[in-house]
Structure formats: C-alpha cells, structure tokens
Amino acid sequence: MSPILVAQGVQKSFGAVTAASDVNLSFEPGAVAGLIGANGAGKTTFLNMVTGYLRPDSGSIRFDGRELTGHTPREITGFGICRSFQIPQLFHSLSVRENLLVAEGIAAAERVEEATDAVLEHFGLAQYAAQYAGLLPEGIRKLLDVAMALVARPKVLLLDEPTSGVAADEKFGIMDLVMGAVRGQGVTVLFVEHDMDIVSRYAARVVAFYDGRVIADGAPDRVLGDTEVRRYVIGEEAHAAA
C-alpha cells in the first residue's frame, strides 16, 4: 500500500533554533501513530508544517501524491487533512451545538442538523449542546475540538495533545471516543502525546522527536524501550539521578 503522507528532508529553523532537521517520515492509510518528544522537540512544528501553518525551509511534504508546501491551511483541509489543537480552538460565544453546526456547514453535510446531532451523541456532548463553548470544562473543550476536526471526514487526522490538561481518569475516555469515531474508516491518525500510557495503548507506531530530529520510529515496545528515547524523551536518567 502506498503511503498517504510523506515528509522528505524537511527542515525548519526559527533563528538559531532548529525545529525540524532532515525529517523523513511516511504514513500508510489507516495508520495510527503517536508522536512523542519533550517540549520543543519539533512535534507540533511538524503538524504545523503538514497543515500549512508553517512553511518548511526546505524539503517536501506530500499528501496523496500532492505537494502540500505552499498551500494554505484552508486548502490543505480541503485536500483531506484536519487537525485539533493543543489549546482547543473553539468559537467561544457560540454554543457547543452551534460550533458543530459551523463545522458541518463548512463540510457541506447534506443534513446538517441530523449530522450535528449524531456527532453530539457519539462524543457524549448532547448534554452540553446548549452551553457556550467558552464556559466548558477542559475535557469537554478537548472533545469538542477533536469532534469539529472529524466533522470534515478527513483522510488524515492530526491531534495535538488531545488529552493534555485533562484529568487522568478522563484521558482514556477521550481517546476511546476519538478512536471509536475513526475506527474502520481508513483514517490515518497522528497524535502528539506526552502520556506514554496513552501512546502505548492507542498507537500502532511511535515516532520520537528530539531537537528537531526523529530519533526513533517503529512499534511502541521497541521505541519506548530505546535507550535514547528513555533518556531524552521519557527522562529516565534525570529521574534516576534525582
């Protein structure tokens, strides 16, 4: 099966700081991959380059054979790549239902109202439907953010720390709902995550970033057991020294 998303020799610097250094990655349709790394390792920069928010200094990012570099986030969404955000990007003065109606309307769903109700039901958001998005608890904000990204029925879904800032007992619930929504639909999911329990449970593949480079890529057991990953990403030596 040919990969749906391919990054080749991607470089990105912000002044003296290198955020991406010769990143080469490819993802098959339907793959679920966890992107791990310490803060500033280059995970979110990679997502931002894929979605057109940042332009790589050099290299190429191709989706379904089409070069993404130079396209706007709106165009890239139209190609079939959607994302959620580390800090949920919602429409605060609109209700939860209206947030989803906006997303469904843009996605040109045939029956916007019914489609919205189905999403509310699937994500357990029905009880919050009339609440303003700006007044929601963090876990619900995260869920709504992801639900809005899924409304466009993407081929590739990028989730930036979907469980950060959420109570430990809610994290698995959120991921179960998200994975349940994409299961069996051939959607490629890349999620940035700091919680290794989440990574090892939901990712079939793990990509570890350090200092803008990919230092390990493969099955969760292998990557999470890698010496460099344990030192630079999980920080085991630091804990041991302490």
Add this chain to the structure above:
Amino acid sequence: MRDRTVPALAIACAALLAAAPLAPQWLVFLLALALAKGMVVLGLVLLMRTGLVSFGQGLYFGLGAYAAALLAHRGGIADAALMIVAGAACAAAVAAVLGLLLARYREIFFAMLSLAFSMILYGALVKSSALGSTDGFNLHAKGFAGIALAAGTERRLFYAVSVVVVFAVAWLLHRYLASHWGRLSAAIRDNELRVEYLGASVYRVVYVNYVAAGALAGTGGAFAALAVGHVDPETAYWTTSGEFVFIAILGGTGNVLAPFLSAALFEGLRTVANQYAPNVWQMTLGLAMLAIIMFLPGGLWTLLRRRGAP
C-alpha cells in the same frame, strides 16, 4: 427560549404602517429618519457580528444619498423607487471594489481605513461646486414606481415605503444571521484561525458582509435623502459614521430590531435635547454612551431581553 423576532417584526411593521396616515408630520419625519439610520446600523450590526467595527459607513450613506439625489437632480429621473435602487446599487458597487482591500484588514486598521475612505468622499464633495459644495443641494421626487404623487402626500408615502423595505430587509437579515453564513460570521469574530482550519474562506465571508453592509447604508442614505429633501457632505462626514456606531452600541447587536429602537431613541433624544438643551445635548449623549458601556455592554436590547423580548 423561542425566537419571537419574526412576529415582533411583523407587529412593529404593522404599527408603524398604521401610524403613517395618523401621526403628525414631525413624527413621520422623525421616524423616517430613524428607519433610514436603522437600516445603516443594520449593516453595521452585520459587520460587528463578524468582529469588525466600521467608522466609515458614512461613505455609503453619503453615496446612497447623493446617487439618489443626482438621479433626480441631474438625470431627470425623479421616481423615488428608482432613486432608492440607484442609492443602493451605487453604494454596493463601491463597496464591492473597496471590499476587495478592506476585507484583508481587521480591528483598528479596518476601522481607520474605512474612516479614511469616507473622508475622501467628504473631501471630494466639499470641493465639488457642481455638487453644491458644503451646501449640497435639494431633491424632490415626483413619483413612486411610475405613480405620480399628490403634493403633500409624498413624505407619508416615502415613510410607508421605508417601513416596508426596512422591515423586509430586517427579516432577511434575521434569516441570514440564523443561517450557516450567519453562524460563520460569528465564528469568524471568535476565531478566524479555526474557521480556516475547518476549510472556509474568512476573506469571502468578510467581503460579502462588507458589501451587504455597504448596500444597506446606501439604501438608508437614499431613504434619508428622500425624507429630508436635501443632501450635503455631512452625510459622509466622520461624525455621521460615528453616529451610526453610537446607535449600534446603544441598541446592541443582539437582534435585528435593536438598531431601529436605538435609532428612534437617538433621533427622539436629539430632537428634544436640541429644543431644550441645545448646548449640552452632545455631552448628554456622551454620558449616555459611558453608562451603556459600563452597565449594559450588550446595549439596550439586553434590558428588553431580560423582560422576555425575542
């Protein structure tokens, strides 16, 4: 809460139409002006719902007024219906061109650019002796949609027409705001980035809303010109644009009825204050604005909403 805007619009429209043959001439004049300005503010509300504040709606108000007046004065076509169409079309055409630039700007840059364009028109009108310079010129409509008007009845007829047109437009705008594009406008006000990431063009929505607001201001300008029977450069002056912003803030953006209530209140206050306190009435308005911003940031409409208004 159930939306009762449409019945409220219908009742207000019927009440204002019933007043047309009965109300004293001064009240008809005052209401006609309030409706014309309410029309402009309706467009401003549309922009504010999109997160934009224009300090230059006087540009389109003035264009609409002058286009209507020139059609009669220079074009020899003194049909009020055509004059209104000319005012709306002229303003919409200019907004369609300027909108290509303005839709790229936000916040203070949008506000100041819109102000700058209105002042360019003001400057051109003041310098143009052919258009009456600072004095402007009078206009007189002789018919409406091909029907000749009997002397003395035209003001009441224009008022009745403006009631019908204004409330039809308010109803359409109410529907628009409840539609996908209306929600999208509010979404843009909240978070442009997310709208783009959902796949919609922010620029396109802002542009369409800007042109619509321009067309509404032009229509309002034509109605105002017909009501007053005179046009002058003040219609495009920055204080006129500021007046529209004042009325929008006074009423709030919560409902399409709000601009008309606040415009009527504004015109009523101005009329009374001009008579009884001609030297301090602007100070009174300033204090009223201060009170609104401090205690009712959502405008007077929030008072009515608390009492169960739509």
